[in-house]
Amino acid sequence: MPKDADPRNGPGHVAIIMDGNGRWAQQRGRPRLFGHHAGARRVREIVAACPDLGVKYLTIFAFSTENWKRTQTEVAGLMTLFRKYLEREARELFESGVCVRFIGDRIRLDEKLVSLMDELELLTADNTRVNLTVALNYGGRDEVTRAAKRLAYEIEQGRLTHDAVDAETLSRFLDTHVLPDPDLVIRTSGEARISNFLLWQSAYAEYEFVDTLWPDFTKAEFAKVLHNYGSRDRRFGAVSA
Template sequence: MAKDLTGGGPRHVAIIMDGNGRWAQKRGRPRLFGHHAGARRVREIVEACPDLGVEYLTIFAFSTENWKRTQTEVAGLMGLFRRYIQREARDLFREGVRVRFIGDRIKLDDKLVALMDELELMTAGNTRVNLTIALNYGGRDEVTRAAQRLAFEIEQGRLGYKDVDAETLARFLDTRFLPDPDLVIRTSGEARISNFLLWQSAYAEYEFIDTLWPDFTAEEFAGVVAQYAARDRRFGAVKA
């Protein structure tokens, strides 16, 4: 069993799951083979969270920019998301995982959205782990949509412009039900945040890991969490 790090470990971890395509190509397989392997890895990381004191896990599954990929890959990914929900729903429920989705659902097909809604409803009473899946999500898109909703409230007279501050805007974000992430991990060796949780990660710690996502084990995850626990977080202040 992993070491319990509930004292100083991160409460909310967000992960940019990168490297599926390269993992597959290194094995002479199509990119979708890597995405399937990556989906299987998610369960192991979710299952590791309680022993590490991680209450919230947010994973970046599909970005607003990923529509630029080939039609074959996009269609394959959408099919994978549908099958993942259908295959994992009962186990997620039994394991006490609450699942929620963030992102713009407008471009997603009706069957996938219906499955997402059903999974959210099925797991709404669970509290062991809070798993949030970012699907058709982009940080700039999220803030834009939040600003539009905020502007509508002002237009309708329910808010005044002087009422708008950072806390007010945050209530209109997709993540309004989540604490800000303490730790953001990106796998595959890329050192960029790719439009992920831009607002929420203002004070997050970052770890850029060389491991490709399908090879990112629970043991390596535990090691990253342990490193976080050793950091001195000052949030802009200077300790005497």
């Protein structure tokens, strides 16, 4: 971390769009899944770095609702990678004090993967050192649509009136209802778009688009981005004093 960086001035909740695994592998003449495996190893390093960098909440975009459009081989390989990662990392995450949550629509995921997700959430539920949220089969529009349906059902059942619906009410129906909104959203690989990630929650987040491909995104670069965040003037629509 830069000498003058103070974790207390940094973002408490960082969300990351982990982009560039496939290109990283192709640059090395390897199949795309080789890059995804390298990206999974990078996740471990970044999660481990969070306490020292003052990051209490980390949300990572692992698989979007649009990623099903990829080849069957890549999708199947990713699902196998997710299962193996959860099996391999569960004990380490628990012992490191990481609380793991998953957001997204689980209906399309296979039963074995969902079972592992449930088990890891239960195992780490009481941990407080780092809150890691994994967005899996997640899309911002899909999340808001599902929340709206649940909200509409509550109105239909008479447990909520339409007059009582406001932004705070809708937020309670989102996948992230137990999390604070992200302060900073990072996207790796040089792409400058948000790709349907945390659309509602990131309304006032700062964004940082970095050229580094995700498997090369080190703890040192993470610290640098967090340091840059500390120099921004966050006014939330007001005027600086």
